[in-house]
Amino acid sequence: MGFHEAHEGSSTPDTTTQPARTPSRRASAVLWLACAAQFMVVLDVSVVNVALPSIEAALGFDSVSLQWVVGGYALVFAGFLLLGGRLADLYGRRRVFLWGLVLFTASSLVGGLATTPAVLIAMRAVQGLGAAVLAPATLTILTTTFTEGPGRTRALATWTAVSSAGGAAGNLLGGVLTDSLSWRSILLINVPVGAAAVLAAVRLLPADHARSESGKLDLLGALLATLGVSALVHGVTQVGAHGWHSPAVLVGLSVGVAALAVFAAVETRYATAPLLPPRLLRMRPVWAGNVVILLAGACFIPMWYFLSLYMQGELHYGALATGAGFLPHTLVGIAAARLAPAVMQHTGPRTLIMGSALLSAAGFVWQSRIETGSGYLEGLLGPAVAMSAGMGLLITPITTTVTDGIAEQDAGAASGLMNATRQIGGALGLAALGTLAATTPGTAASYRAVFLTIAAVCTGIAALALALPAPHGQDER
DSSP states (O other), rough: OOOSSSOTTTSSSSOOSSSOOSHHHHHHHHHHHHHHHHHHHHHHHHTTTGGHHHHHHTTTTTTHHHHHHHHHHHHHHHHHHHHHHHHHHHHHHHHHHHHHHHHHHHHHHHHHOOOSSHHHHHHHHHHHHHHHHHHHHHHHHHHHHHHHHHHHHHEEEEEEHHHHHHHHHHHHHHHHHHHHTTTTHHHHOOOOOOOHHHHHHHHHOOOOOOOTTOOOOOHHHHHHHHHHHHHHHHHHHHHHHTTTTTHHHEEEEEEEEHHHHHHHHHHHOOOSSSSSSSHHSHHHHHHHHHHHHHHHHHHHHHHHHHHHHHHHTTTOOOOHHHHTTHHHHHHHHHHHHHHHHHHHHHOHHHHHHHHHHHHHHHHHHHHTTTTTTOHHIIIIIIHHHHHHHHHHOOOOOOOHHTTTTTGGGHHHHHHHHHHHHHHHHHHHHHHHHHHHHHHHSSSSHHHHHHHHHHHHOOOOOHHHGGSSSTTOOOOOO
């Protein structure tokens, strides 16, 4: 039994198991509402990058504190994802979605009007908290609005495409807004979008039903999970600046691992209403699928970083040109994500995961042949098509596999886990690959080593896909 609270477009519970063939107008509107919220969340991870020099000059940041304009958002976002996901299960998807939207929008307004570094950093952290509440809620809303089957797969494909667009568009949109208006506009633009989303959510999302577990938040588990993930992510993000043996890294990793170990003990033995129910992790689609998501995050999130370094360092592109250079990656990724449901009809999700991972691996091997004198057309464009097509085709089937068969009362926890796993994978991958690049002599050799390593991990993803079961009602061809 999977999510079964509502058919597509229904606002009342229904236990019918037949998937809806054509989504209603309300269901379509809910889909685009969830996608708009997810776009804002993903966009704000990177949209401030190109505005950092303007922010530094306007507010008088020093080089140490400036990094927290980006890091404050990313750290709080990753740290609170498990808690944010579980809140939707305990207090209702509509209510928590609105909490996240209001928090994100209000902090964007105050941050955009900030006149001191402290206020801006604080508001970026609050934005991260709102995003951690909002991101799992968007996925939970989709998986409980659309029943298992083609309708949900198409909705997840759209959500995936929009997520990819948000991640890739950050640098480009940030450059356009900063150049044409000011750095403040990259935050203030969230205000009208967020306000419109709040009004739409009030109108479109059905009222939350009472739950027997309502109010039984696992406070100790929430504290341990947040501390563990935050410390772990903070530790690995310091590797590039300080090295693996520095106290900042070792303390972060030690605290993170210890807190997560205690969290696991509390959840399995003592918590009466666990933040992350152990029954989830006993499900093969969940544990195997999240390992795939972890490895995929370790491949695809660092990809943007190293390609950006190449375009700016070797091709001497400015921030805006670099953002434009990612347009082929973005467009191919979106097209592939939209194509994924149709391909799944013929191959099944597990086969598609294997094929898309191998396609990405081939693209990364191709990308590893780049030389320091390579131009954009001969060095980046061809590999971009293969890598991004594989990435776009991969995310929809793995999301479908992981969410299939999850009980409605665990939907938020499963969504929070998926989001947290991806962020942790990205942080670990970037730290490990950054160290590899730094210790490999020669610019061309370092890029080759990085992309060949990512190709090897993608090949491992294809092998790991054999451990994934086929989702209910979808036979592998």
